[in-house]
Amino acid sequence: MWTFRQLSKNATRISPSAYRHMSTSSANPQVDVADDGGIAVMTLQRAPINSLNLELLQAISKALDDVAKNKPDGMILTSASPTVFSAGLDIMEMYKPKQKRLEQFWTTLQEVWTKLFGFKFATAAAINGHAPAGGCILALSCEYRTMVDGKYTIGINDTALGISVPQWVMDTMRYTIGSRDAELILTSATLCTVAEALKVGLIDETASDKADAIEKCKKFIGKFKKIPPLARSTTKLKIRQELLNNMKRIQQQDTAEFLQHIQNPEEQRDLEIYIQKLKAKKAIK
Ligand code: CO8
Secondary structure (H helix, E strand, O other): OOHHHHHHHHOOOHHHHOOOOOOOOOOOEEEEEEOOOEEEEEEEEOOOOOOOOHHHHHHHHHHHHHHHHOOOEEEEEEEOOOOEEEOOEHHHHOEEEEEOHHHHHHHHHHHHHHHHHHOOOOEEEEEEOOEEEEHHHHHHOOOEEEEOOOOOOOEEOHHHHOOOOOOHHHHHHHHHHHHHHHHHHHHOEEEEEEEHHHHHHOOOOOOOOOHHHHHHHHHHHHOOOOHHHHHHHHHHHHHHHHHHHHHHHHHHHHHHHHHHHHOOOHHHHHHHHHHHHHHOOOOOO
């Protein structure tokens, strides 16, 4: 077990490539947390594409708790993959699922969203590759997003998989880019290019590479140096409270709807077709 402050006391400003890496738990190698001068850099490392299965979601949830305990100046979320931030939910969790695991999978996703969206400390995503669906939701739950320029896409394509978009997912997108663009993206299952994402405000800045993306996130977090932390976090949580309250209110119903929807034979057929397309590399590229 590491303590963030201990590390940060000794930390020097080091280049991103020289981060000191350590997993939050040796039993949990899917998420790595490193200290960079008081900022926690959380790296998702479920090879090859960080698809969010139950275990990765549990690891993120635990890592968020560990990071919060150490009261960082902020947290940056990124990926160990050179081309994918996160491929979104692991579709195999939803295909021919076991009811109990499916329920745990969904409630853990809700829990991760609640912790990340309501994280007391400053958060930024250094999006170093594709960020479809669940990947986009993780990034949108942060306060700031930089994305590496390249042939990557970001957006929420659930409707293409036959999945109707849950209320809290819609609200998360709407919170950042407004209703009009959110409606267009969600109903048409659009995955935006980096330039389109910048235009609609899905991301705040582009970056030349991962190191640049992280530097830009650090710069964003650095803006709060002179702001008293309690005033900052209280204000952040107040402005996000409505969405957090909504999640609390609808959580059980949302889970019930998800379970019913996913286990519907028609939805299972849609997922099967999507998986076949994915295997044939014809899904979204
Ligand atoms: N889940 C499971 N397996 C996946 C996923 C995924 N999301 N994405 C890719 N894979 C598999 C591929 O089939 C492939 O398997 P194999 O090696 O056996 O052929 C392997 O992972 C590697 O994938 P690629 O070869 O495609 O890797 P690339 O680096 O070429 O491309 C991409 C990476 C761009 C991420 C690409 O894999 C892709 O487009 N993936 C699909 C992404 C997607 O559609 N995600 C949506 C998931 S649904 C979701 O997140 C819903 C959010 C919340 C909604 C609520 C629902 C009610």
